Amino acid sequence: MRTLMNKAKQRKKRYAATRAVFVVLVVLILIPIKTGAIQISVTGSWTRTIDAADLQGLAGSDLNPVYESATNQIGIEIRQTSANWSVDIKKIDTNWHGNFHLFVRRTSNGNGSGSISGGTTYQEVTDVDQAFFSGFRVRTFIDIQLRLEGVSVQVPQDSYTTTLYYTVTEI
Amino acid sequence: MFIWKRLIFTAVIILMFHSVFSAQTQDTHPVTINISGIAVVSLVGGALSLSVTPPGTGGQPPQNDLDNTCYLQYTSCVPTGQTRTLHVAWAAGDSAPAGCVLQLIISPSGGAGEGSSSGRRTISGSAQTVVTGITHCATGTSATDGANIRYDLTVSDATSLVAGENRSVTVTFTLTDAS
Numbered sequence: 001m002r003t004l005m006n007k008a009k010q011r012k013k014r015y016a017a018t019r020a021v022f023v024v025l026v027v028l029i030l031i032p033i034k035t036g037a038i039q040i041s042v043t044g045s046w047t048r049t050i051d052a053a054d055l056q057g058l059a060g061s062d063l064n065p066v067y068e069s070a071t072n073q074i075g076i077e078i079r080q081t082s083a084n085w086s087v088d089i090k091k092i093d094t095n096w097h098g099n100f101h102l103f104v105r106r107t108s109n110g111n112g113s114g115s116i117s118g119g120t121t122y123q124e125v126t127d128v129d130q131a132f133f134s135g136f137r138v139r140t141f142i143d144i145q146l147r148l149e150g151v152s153v154q155v156p157q158d159s160y161t162t163t164l165y166y167t168v169t170e171i
Numbered sequence: 172m173f174i175w176k177r178l179i180f181t182a183v184i185i186l187m188f189h190s191v192f193s194a195q196t197q198d199t200h201p202v203t204i205n206i207s208g209i210a211v212v213s214l215v216g217g218a219l220s221l222s223v224t225p226p227g228t229g230g231q232p233p234q235n236d237l238d239n240t241c242y243l244q245y246t247s248c249v250p251t252g253q254t255r256t257l258h259v260a261w262a263a264g265d266s267a268p269a270g271c272v273l274q275l276i277i278s279p280s281g282g283a284g285e286g287s288s289s290g291r292r293t294i295s296g297s298a299q300t301v302v303t304g305i306t307h308c309a310t311g312t313s314a315t316d317g318a319n320i321r322y323d324l325t326v327s328d329a330t331s332l333v334a335g336e337n338r339s340v341t342v343t344f345t346l347t348d349a350s
Contacts, residue, residue: 042198051207052246059213060244060317062309074200091202102202148204153248154284154307157208167197 038081040168044074046146054151067148071107074144076166078112078135083170086134091125094161099154102162103147106133110142122147125164132166209248210255210346215314216241221324223271223332233332236324243277244317245346246309247284254349257286257302257318261294265340270331271324273340277301279318284308291323294342305346 046069055061078085089104106119114137123130133142221236247255259275267273273294279285279302286305293299302318310317326332 038196040196040198042200045200045202047203047205049205049207052209052211055209055211055246057312058244059211059246060310060312061246063209063248076198100204146202148202151204151206153209153246153309155206155248156251156307157206157248158250160204160206161201163199163201165197165199 038083038085038168038170039077039079040087040166041077041079042074042166043076046073048148050151062153063151065149065151067151069146071145072143073146076110076142076144077140078142078168079138079140081170082137084134084136085168085170087119087132088129088167088169089125089132090127090129090165090167091162092127092165094163095158096160096162097150097155097158099150099152100160101149102164103149104132104164105145105147106142107145108141108143110139112139113137114139116142129165129167134171206248208250209246210348212243212245212257212344212346214241214320214344215244215317216320219322221273221322223268223324223326232329233326235326237321239319239321241320241322242315242317243320243344244310244312245285245305247305247307247346249306249348253306254303255286255305255346256300256349257305258298258345258347259292259294259301259342260296260298260345261340261342263296265296266338267294267324267340268336268338269333270326270328272327274323274325275301275342276321276323277318278321280310280316282308282310285310285318288318294340298345301344303349 048067050063050067054064056064091102102125103122104125105122109116114135116133116135116139118131119133123132219238219241221238223236224234226232226234243257249255257277274291275294276288276291278288284306285308286302289300289303292301
C-alpha cells in the first residue's frame with residue numbers, strides 16, 4: 001500500500017515538473033511574439049538623370065562613368081530588438097543594364113543605445129544577399145550612400161530600375 | 172524517459188517558432204537611372220579659305236583647291252534600334268563663286284557607332300546627308316579625333332569664273348534622329 005502511494009507521489013511530481021517545463025517554454029515562446037520581431041525600416045530612393053550635361057567635356061567626349069548619391073540618400077532604422085543583428089543587401093532588377101555596377105556604403109552610425117559596425121566602405125550590390133553591416137540593439141537614422149559605375153554612351157537611352165533589398169536578422 | 176521525450180519534442184517546436192518569429196524582416200527602396208538621349212556635335216578646324224588658282228600651264232583649266240584639316244567630333248546616345256544621321260547645309264543666300272561648286276566628303280574614323288560616310292556631297296541650302304547609321308559613340312576630343320572633313324572647291328564651268336570674286340559661306344552640320 002505504501003509502495004503504491006509512493007509511486008503515485010512520484011508520478012505527481014513528474015507531472016508537476018513536466019507542467020512547469022511547459023509553462024516556462026510557453027513563456028519563452030510568447031516573449032518574442034509579445035515584444036514583436038526585429039524591424040527594419042528603409043526610407044528614401046535614388047533617381048539620377050544622366051544627360052549631355054554629364055559629358056566629361058565637349059562634343060566627342062563620353063559620359064562621366066561614376067555617379068554618387070547624397071551621403072544621406074537612404075535612411076535605415078533598426079527597431080524592436082535588444083539583440084545582435086546583421087543587415088544583408090541584394091538587388092532585384094526590373095530593367096538594369098549589364099554595364100552598371102551599383103555600390104553602397106554606410107555613412108553614419110545613426111543614433112541609439114546599441115552599437116553598429118561595418119559597411120563604411122563601398123561594396124558592390126549583387127543579385128544575392130551579402131553582409132552589409134551589423135549592430136546591437138536599436139539604431140535609427142543610419143545614413144546610406146549609393147554609387148553607380150559603368151555609365152557611358154554605350155548604354156542605350158532608357159530608364160533603368162533596380163530595387164535594393166535590406167534584410168535584418170537577429171543573430 | 173517520458174519527460175525527456177516531451178522536452179525534446181517541445182524544444183523542436185520552440186526552434187520552429189523561434190525561426191518564424193525571431194527575426195528577420197526586410198525593406199526595400201528603388202534605384203532609377205534615366206539615360207537621356209544625347210546628340211552633340213562640334214567642329215574642330217574653324218575658318219578656312221579655298222581658292223581657284225591659275226593653271227601652271229597655259230591652256231589648262233584653273234586649279235581646284237581642297238582642305239582636309241577639319242574634323243567633326245560628336246557624341247551620340249540613342250534608344251535601342253534607333254540611329255542618327257549627320258546633315259550639312261549652308262545658310263540661305265550662301266553660294267559658291269560663279270563657275271564653282273563646294274563639295275565635301277566626311278570620313279568617320281571607323282569607331283563603333285560612328286556611322287558611315289554617304290560619300291561626296293555638293294553643299295547647298297538644302298540639307299544633305301553626309302553620315303548615316305550613327306548610334307552610340309563618343310568620337311574623342313583630341314585635335315584629329317572624329318570624322319575628317321574634306322572640302323573641295325571645284326571649277327564646274329571655267330567660262331563663268333569671275334576674277335577677284337570672293338564668297339564667304341557658313342557651313343552647318345546637324346545631328347538628327349534618322350526618320
